[in-house]
Amino acid sequence: MSKIPSDLRYTRTHEWVKVDGDTITVGITDYAQSELGDVVFVELPQEGDDFEAGAAIATVESVKGVSEIYAPVDGVVVAVNDELENVPELINEDPYKDGWIYKLKVEDLSAIDDLLTAEEYEAQIAKEE
Amino acid sequence: MLRKTPLYSWHVSEGANMTEFAGYQMPLHYKTGIIEEHKNVRLRAGLFDLCHMGQIQVKGRQAGEYLDYVLTQKVSDMPDGLVRYGLLLDFSGGTIDDLMVYKRKEDYLLVVNAANKEIDYTWLLEQKGLFDVEINDLSDSYGIIALQGPASENILAPLLADGLGNLKYLRFIETELLEVPATVSRTGYTGTDGFEIYLPLQAIPALWNLLLEEGKSFGLLPIGLGARDTLRLEMGYSLYGHELSREINPLEAGLKWAIKFDKDDFIGKDALLKVKEEGVKRELLAFKTEGRVIPRNGYKIIADDKEVGFVTSGTYSPTLEVGIALGLVEKGLGDKEFYLDVRGRLKPLEKTKLPFVEASVKK
Numbered sequence: 001m002s003k004i005p006s007d008l009r010y011t012r013t014h015e016w017v018k019v020d021g022d023t024i025t026v027g028i029t030d031y032a033q034s035e036l037g038d039v040v041f042v043e044l045p046q047e048g049d050d051f052e053a054g055a056a057i058a059t060v061e062s063v064k065g066v067s068e069i070y071a072p073v074d075g076v077v078v079a080v081n082d083e084l085e086n087v088p089e090l091i092n093e094d095p096y097k098d099g100w101i102y103k104l105k106v107e108d109l110s111a112i113d114d115l116l117t118a119e120e121y122e123a124q125i126a127k128e129e
Numbered sequence: 130m131l132r133k134t135p136l137y138s139w140h141v142s143e144g145a146n147m148t149e150f151a152g153y154q155m156p157l158h159y160k161t162g163i164i165e166e167h168k169n170v171r172l173r174a175g176l177f178d179l180c181h182m183g184q185i186q187v188k189g190r191q192a193g194e195y196l197d198y199v200l201t202q203k204v205s206d207m208p209d210g211l212v213r214y215g216l217l218l219d220f221s222g223g224t225i226d227d228l229m230v231y232k233r234k235e236d237y238l239l240v241v242n243a244a245n246k247e248i249d250y251t252w253l254l255e256q257k258g259l260f261d262v263e264i265n266d267l268s269d270s271y272g273i274i275a276l277q278g279p280a281s282e283n284i285l286a287p288l289l290a291d292g293l294g295n296l297k298y299l300r301f302i303e304t305e306l307l308e309v310p311a312t313v314s315r316t317g318y319t320g321t322d323g324f325e326i327y328l329p330l331q332a333i334p335a336l337w338n339l340l341l342e343e344g345k346s347f348g349l350l351p352i353g354l355g356a357r358d359t360l361r362l363e364m365g366y367s368l369y370g371h372e373l374s375r376e377i378n379p380l381e382a383g384l385k386w387a388i389k390f391d392k393d394d395f396i397g398k399d400a401l402l403k404v405k406e407e408g409v410k411r412e413l414l415a416f417k418t419e420g421r422v423i424p425r426n427g428y429k430i431i432a433d434d435k436e437v438g439f440v441t442s443g444t445y446s447p448t449l450e451v452g453i454a455l456g457l458v459e460k461g462l463g464d465k466e467f468y469l470d471v472r473g474r475l476k477p478l479e480k481t482k483l484p485f486v487e488a489s490v491k492k
Contacts, residue, residue, distance in 0.1 A: 037146065037157075037355065038164045040445045041421040061423050063163040063355060063445050066472075092162070 002031040002125070005096055009112060010121035011072045016096060019112055023078060027100040028060065028069065028091060031125050036062040039091045042084040045102055050076045053111065058101050060091065073111040075104030134180035135272060135333045145353060151243035153181040156353040163355035167447040170319055170360055171486075174278030175352035176340055179325070180333060183246025184271050185253060188236035189262040196230065196237055198395055199256050201379065201388040207232035212299045212314055214387055216379050217241075217249060218397025222404060223375035224382075225252055227367060231301060231312065238312070238327070240273070242369045256396065272333040276340060277323030277360075279489065280347040285324055288343060289313070298490045307332050307339065318357070320364035320488040359444050362453060365415055365483035371426065371442045372413060372455055380404055381411045381457065411438065412460045414467075415485065416478040418452035422471055429470040430456045430478065437462060440469070448486045454478070 004010075009017040014032035018025040033039070043059040051057050051071035058069040080102045084090060091099040106112070116124065131154045140147065145156035156178065158166060169175055187196060193205030202215030211232050217225040226245040231238040241249045250266045257264060276285055286293045289304055293313075296302060301314030312327040328336055341349060358368070367373050372382045379388060380401060388401065418424060424443030429436050438458030446453045456478075458467075467478040 034146070038162045040164075041423065043421065061421075061445070063359060063447070064157070066423070066425065 002029065002034060003096070004029065004031075004118050004122050006118040008096070008118065009072075009115035010118065011070065011115060012124060013070050015069060015072055017072050017112070017115055019109075022109060023103050023105050024072070024075070024112070025100050025103050026069070026072060027095055028067075029121070030095050032067075033092050033095045033099070036060065036067060037064050037092075038062055039088045042088045042091065042101065044080040044082070044084065045077045047077050047080060050074075051104070060088075060101075069101060071104065072115055073104070073106055074108065075106045077102055078105045079103040132181070134178055135330055136178045136180065136337055139334065139337065140178070140351075143351065145351075148354065150354055151181055153243060155181060156351070158353035158355045159351055161350055163353070163359060164447045166350060166352045166356035167359050169348065169350045170278045170321060170352060170356065171448060172279070173348035173350075174276060174280040174284060174323075174344055175319075175350055175356070176337065176344070177275040177277065177352050177357060178337070179275050180272035180330065181243040182268075182273055183239075183241040183243060183249065184267040184273070184327070185239040185241060185246070185250055186236050186265040186267050187239065187253070187262055189260075191261045192237055195257070195260040195262045197392055198260075199253060200228075200230065201395060201397070202230065203389045203392060204230055204232070204237065209234050210300055210302065212301060212316055216373075216384065216387055217252065218379070218395075218401070219375065220396060220400060222378045222397045222400030224369070224373040224377065224379055225249065225375070227369055227373055227384075229316065231314065233303060233312065238267075245369065270330055271327055272330045273325055273327055274333065274336055274340065275317055275323065275325045276344075276349075277317045277319040277352075278321050278349075280344070280349065281321075281323045284340065284344040284347050284349060285313070285326075288339065298492050307335055315491060317490075318364075318366055319360040320366075320484065320486065320490065321360075322489060322491045358442075359447055362442050362444050362455070363446055363448055363484065363486040364488055365455065365485060368442060372457075377411075377441075377457065378404055378409075380409045381413065383413045408460075410460055411457050413441070414438075414456050414458050415481050415483045416454045416456055416467065416469075417449070417481050417485070418454070418469065419477060419479065422469065422476045423452040424454035424456075424469055424478075428454075430458055431468040431470055431475060432458075432462055432465040436470075437467075446485060453485045
């Protein structure tokens with residue numbers, strides 16, 4: 001069973017979102033990393049780039065294939081996890097902490113409310129499995 | 130309804146990530162992951178469930194002549210105990226399948242790709258004509274386990290009453306394992322030393338467990354289809370549906386060595402002679418990428434701002450830690466600079482020689 005921390009929010013495309021004031025941290029879920037398998041490259045966005053909700057913001061490549069990582073809400077990139085350039089496997093080893101991918105500064109925090117809760121996300125992956 | 134091998138429940142109980150392949154539910158990788166599984170085969174040993182593959186038996190007075198006619202390879206001069214790689218072509222020179230031929234004492238065994246086994250069997254029956262042969266599909270009665278990697282011999286030899294003797298690459302013995310008749314060949318699709326073991330299907334789970342037990346102290350691990358693919362691509366071996374198909378002729382795929390034009394006649398010979406005469410239009414090239422680029426099947430290959438071909442197989446090489454690819458490209462571009470179209474961005478490709486990684490089979 002994959003881990004789904006209850007204090008995070010989730011997307012239908014398997015990103016997790018941690019809210020901290022007006023900034024969110026985004027990564028991919030434990031379920032997503034186990035489906036992808038060994039991650040070998042991560043293509044990160046630039047700080048200062050702005051994205052609309054649903055836009056492809058980063059790319060994760062595993063041996064199996066390529067996956068786009070989407071922006072969960074509108075925002076501006078304020079930090080990226082440079083560590084992933086050298087140690088992409090952090091996404092497999094610690095998807096919710098050291099494997100975080102980027103941070104977005106969010107204008108409209110109410111958009112966060114539309115994201116899935118842990119229970120809702122769990123129900124979604126139960127359907128996919 | 131997806132089919133299952135006799136090892137299906139074992140794979141699931143080990144937490145394998147299962148995938149659909151050729152109508153079967155197969156392990157893509159286990160909890161170890163593709164990269165570690167790959168490295169384990171190169172350094173120690175790995176065990177593969179190949180029970181999805183097809184096995185077609187050809188026997189009878191004219192079995193050799195018949196196979197000389199339906200296959201590109203010369204078969205009738207094979208001594209007992211030899212394995213050869215060959216191709217099954219249609220009359221227009223397209224490839225129906227690629228396969229291994231085993232010359233056993235009583236019959237020939239054709240080991241074919243899982244996705245093509247029904248097609249091959251039907252085709253072989255259609256071409257039988259007046260040949261005095263008997264053709265049987267043994268796919269649902271026999272299974273295959275591959276044991277690959279440098280430690281394979283030390284794991285397997287003690288399990289055989291007479292050991293492995295001086296068995297060389299592309300040779301096999303007919304012996305007994307677990308008190309049932311077994312065919313054991315020094316073959317595989319990984320480029321390392323190793324064996325493929327053919328056994329009645331009902332004996333497969335017992336052999337699997339026995340090998341895992343015996344192999345434990347040698348670091349033997351079960352290996353999924355993911356690493357099977359990265360291992361074969363590091364060798365530049367063709368995979369049907371990628372480098373070979375009805376639309377790609379074997380001369381384009383660089384398999385001239387497996388086509389014996391000096392045979393009287395074989396299906397597809399005239400078509401291929403015509404291709405040769407008119408000139409082969411495409412060729413299979415090997416490429417490496419730089420930096421963070423992994424070529425994927427179907428990506429376009431560009432030279433002089435024009436699309437000149439596509440990636441037939443591409444992946445990340447766990448040994449070299451770069452992207453590697455085989456690409457079918459217009460012939461005669463020689464030393465042009467090639468680029469890969471990665472989601473709209475052009476990345477340089479470095480043309481290289483095969484194999485990507487040196488093989489270590491026991492010649």
